[in-house]
Amino acid sequence: MKMLIVEDEDAIRQQLADYFSAQNFVIETAADGEDGCYFATEYDFDLAVIDIGLPKMDGIEIIKRLRAAGKKYPVLVLTARGHWQDKVKGLEAGADDYLVKPFHTEELRARANALIRRSGGSATPQLNFGPIIIDTSTKQVSVNQSVIELTSYEYNTLEYLALHPGQPISKTELTEHLYHQDFERDSNVIEVFIGRLRKKLDPDNHLKPISTVRGQGYRFALQQGS
Structure with a gap:
């Protein structure tokens, strides 16, 4: 998952940044509103965490601009204690949730994960695809009730596909959600991750959870509850 922190x-x-990096998020950060607005409107994220009181451009304006640019990813705003007007303005501008400073990082993580799940159409931490269960809170995957070992990149690839079941996801889109903007990208690496996932999830080639869509990328072929 890819997160913007402004x-x-x-x-x-x-x-x-350190906390969510340890949770296998790919992190982009900005220290002022102008840089934050650039990242927010030019790139796609799975979640943005935006402080309202920023130099150069406030968080409310960033949210307005990213929504005007057609960005639909969830946004969580950070507000100072007691500034209830900021909460209202943030939500009216297009934010999806808010958290008051000071806060516990564990609460922010829970809210962040909930927003990402809801944006993918899931209300619970567990994505259940029949014999394949993906727990987005523990980052654990099981097949036929047996936990399988995945690297962080393999897990992130799987989670992103599973949160968009049935949708063709290009190698470019996957790469953008797995790596930082300045990473030297190689689409062949994505092919390696997909190959490993297929072997680990479906060693007997019965489920076929990840299909190749010619000219478009990959698609998670299973549906929740299947």
């Missing part, structure tokens, strides 16, 4: 307080920004 926060001008260095300590908080670094704390959140």
Whole structure:
């Protein structure tokens, strides 16, 4: 999963970046509103965490602009304690949730995961695809009730596909959600991840959970509850 963090307080920004990086998120950060607006409108994310009180451009304006640009990913705003007007303005501008400072990172993680799940059409941490169960809270995958070992990149590839079941996802889109913007991208790496996932999820080639869509990329072929 790929997250944008726009926060001008260095300590908080670094704390959140370190915390979510350890949770296997790909993180992009900005320390002011102008840089944050650039990232928010030019790139796609699975979630943006945006402080409202920012230099150069406030968080409300960032949200308005990213929504005007057609970006539909969920946005969580950070507000100072007692500034209830900011909460209202943030939600009216297009934010999906808010959190008041100071906050516990565990609460932010829970809210972040809930927003990402809802944007993918799931209300619970577990994505159930019959014999394949993906737990987005523990980042654990089981097949026929047996946990399988996945690398962080393999898991992130699978989770992104599974949150968009039935949709063709291009190699470019997958790469953008797996790596930082300045990473030297090689689409062949995605092919390797997909090959490994197929072997680990479906060693007997019965389920065929990930299909190749010629000229478009890959599609998670199973439906929840199947």
